[in-house]
Amino acid sequence: TANTKQREVIIVGAGVIGLSIAHVLTSDPSASYKITVVARDLPDQHMDSQAWASPWAGANWSPIGDREDRRYKWEAETFKRLWDMIPTGLTMALPTKAFYGDEVSPESIWYQDIPRDFHFLPKDDLPPNMKTGVAFTTVSLAPQAYLPWLQSELKSKGVNFICKKIDSLEDALVFGGSGCILINATGLGARSLLGVEDLEMFPIRGQTILVHAPNLRESLEIASDLHPQTSTGDATYIIPRPGNTVLLGGTFQQGNWDVSLSMSTAGRILSQSCALAPVLKSPDTRILAHNVGLRPARRGGARVEVEWVEFPLKGELNIRREAEVKAEIRKVMVIHAYGFGPAGYQCSWGVAEEVQQMLRAGMGAKS
Ligand code: FAD
Numbered sequence: 223t224a225n226t227k228q229r230e231v232i233i234v235g236a237g238v239i240g241l242s243i244a245h246v247l248t249s250d251p252s253a254s255y256k257i258t259v260v261a262r263d264l265p266d267q268h269m270d271s272q273a274w275a276s277p278w279a280g281a282n283w284s285p286i287g288d289r290e291d292r293r294y295k296w297e298a299e300t301f302k303r304l305w306d307m308i309p310t311g312l313t314m315a316l317p318t319k320a321f322y323g324d325e326v327s328p329e330s331i332w333y334q335d336i337p338r339d340f341h342f343l344p345k346d347d348l349p350p351n352m353k354t355g356v357a358f359t360t361v362s363l364a365p366q367a368y369l370p371w372l373q374s375e376l377k378s379k380g381v382n383f384i385c386k387k388i389d390s391l392e393d394a395l396v397f398g399g400s401g402c403i404l405i406n407a408t409g410l411g412a413r414s415l416l417g418v419e420d421l422e423m424f425p426i427r428g429q430t431i432l433v434h435a436p437n438l439r440e441s442l443e444i445a446s447d448l449h450p451q452t453s454t455g456d457a458t459y460i461i462p463r464p465g466n467t468v469l470l471g472g473t474f475q476q477g478n479w480d481v482s483l484s485m486s487t488a489g490r491i492l493s494q495s496c497a498l499a500p501v502l503k504s505p506d507t508r509i510l511a512h513n514v515g516l517r518p519a520r521r522g523g524a525r526v527e528v529e530w531v532e533f534p535l536k537g538e539l540n541i542r543r544e545a546e547v548k549a550e551i552r553k554v555m556v557i558h559a560y561g562f563g564p565a566g567y568q569c570s571w572g573v574a575e576e577v578q579q580m581l582r583a584g585m586g587a588k589s
Contacts, residue, residue: 228254228256229253229255229256229401229403230256230258230398230399230401230402231247231255231257231398231404231405232257232258232260232395232397232398232402232403233257233405233407234259234260234261234388234394234406234408234415235407235409236261236263236265236373236383237261237263237274237407238279238365238368238570239407239559239560239562239566239569239570239573239574240259240405240407241372241373241376242372242570242573243405243407245375245574246571246574246577247574247581248379248381250578252582257376257380257382258382258398259376259383260386261383261385262274262385262387264373264383264385265370265372265373266383267385269370274409275409275410275517276365277365278365278513278515279365279515279567280463280471281362281363281368281461282361282362282363282461283301283336283361283362283567284360284443284445284448285320285331285332285333286564286565287449287451288332289332289333292524293523293565293569294333295572296571296573296576297569298336299572300567300571300572301568303571304363304568305361308361311464312464313368314462315338315361316359316360316441316461316462317357317359317440318337318359318443319442320355320443320445321348321352321442321444322352322353322446323444324353324354324446325354326354334358337359338358338359338360339357339358340356340357341357342355342356343356343357349497352444356445362441362462364465367465389415390415390417390535391404391415391531392533392534395533395554400552402554403554403556403581403585404557405557405577406418406557406558406559408560409561410423410425411560412558412560412561416535416537416539417535420520420560420561422520423519423520423561424519424520424521425477425478425516425517425518425519426475426476426477426478426517426563426564427473427475427479427480427514427517428471428472428473428475429473429487429488430469430471430491430512430514430515431491431509431511431513432468432512433468433469433470433508433509434467434468434507434508434510435462435467435502435506435507436466436506437501437504437507438462438468438501441460442499443459443461444457448474450476453474453476455475455478456473456474457471457474458471458472458491458494458495460499470491471491473487479516480514481514482514483512483514517563518560518562519562524559524561524569524573525561526577527558528555528557528584529558530553530555530556531553531556532551532552532553533551533554534551555581555585557577
């Protein structure tokens with residue numbers, strides 16, 4: 223029947239966004255997709271590469287910046303899904319305290335109904351120099367387990383993975399037939415991918431320290447450090463994840479592309495983390511790694527939208543590769559899903575569901 227006809231989907235990017243989209247599509251009971259993921263960096267090969275963001279995340283749900291309606295919906299949906307995964311051990315419930323350097327009015331805390339058990343902390347319980355504090359229970363995960371799990375689930379459902387860097391959207395078409403649909407989940411790569419060339423993309427540099435700290439099972443953070451307007455570039459946050467590891471952060475340096483390690487920053491992160499959570503000074507704590515990752519941020523917010531792109535692409539840099547690209551002019555549905563900055567994990571499932579709806583609507587428009 224028409225419903226069971228397979229649609230060919232090429233997803234460029236195997237970060238948490240590309241993989242979550244693939245997962246939602248493979249679980250769609252009403253449609254059947256033949257999915258190929260094309261990416262320069264893959265969970266089974268490149269977990270040490272700084273060319274993508276996903277290996278370097280905390281990763282938890284935590285409040286970032288001001289309320290944006292679209293992101294709120296993605297985050298609320300993702301929270302529910304990550305919470306439901308707790309019995310699998312891939313995610314865990316995480317008691318959290320978030321502090322602000324200013325007096326914050328209760329009404330301006332927009333995220334109260336996303337995590338569980340939200341409440342305000344008494345002033346006496348706040349660290350020095352903090353004026354407002356809230357507590358809630360959120361979820362966290364370890365990318366080192368979560369991303370390979372996602373990829374292996376997809377492989378078992380027949381998703382094909384191709385390790386390749388492409389220069390142009392056109393290069394991705396080589397992996398599909400004439401009716402294929404493209405999904406662009408390239409993160410910071412969207413800045414220089416021909417046919418996208420999104421100059422609104424910029425990095426937010428995040429330096430962190432991964433520690434083994436079995437005694438620390440509570441997350442602590444200075445929430446005002448993770449606000450694009452009030453951030454000074456330094457940030458303090460502590461994220462326990464499944465497996466007894468804890469991520470100590472960090473930095474929130476907007477526009478900084480430097481993936482090298484700053485030892486003075488590492489020293490500052492360690493001393494501020496120990497001040498916030500003295501239990502870290504226990505002899506059981508061991509440093510496992512110093513890391514730097516670039517969050518793929520976008521001025522104006524993430525881009526999740528459909529664009530019908532005409533191929534061959536025009537423009538002097540888009541010299542068509544005769545051998546690879548079919549010569550006829552055609553329009554292809556491209557769904558963009560990139561630019562989630564510091565919130566890719568906490569938006570992932572909500573975004574994937576929205577992409578699935580766009581795909582269904584777009585296929586309807588065509589047929
Ligand atoms: P990426 O993970 O960057 O993946 C992009 C993919 O596209 C890769 O596979 C890459 O190889 C591929 N690609 C790009 N260009 C090309 C090309 N030309 N050809 C082929 N393939 C290409 N988020 C949270 O939600 N919670 C957190 O606690 C959190 N903490 C963070 C802490 C730090 C220190 C950092 C650095 C980030 C943190 N983030 C957090 C943000 C999160 O990591 C990102 O938002 C998320 O990983 C973005 O995923 P993505 O799939 O869009 O991009």
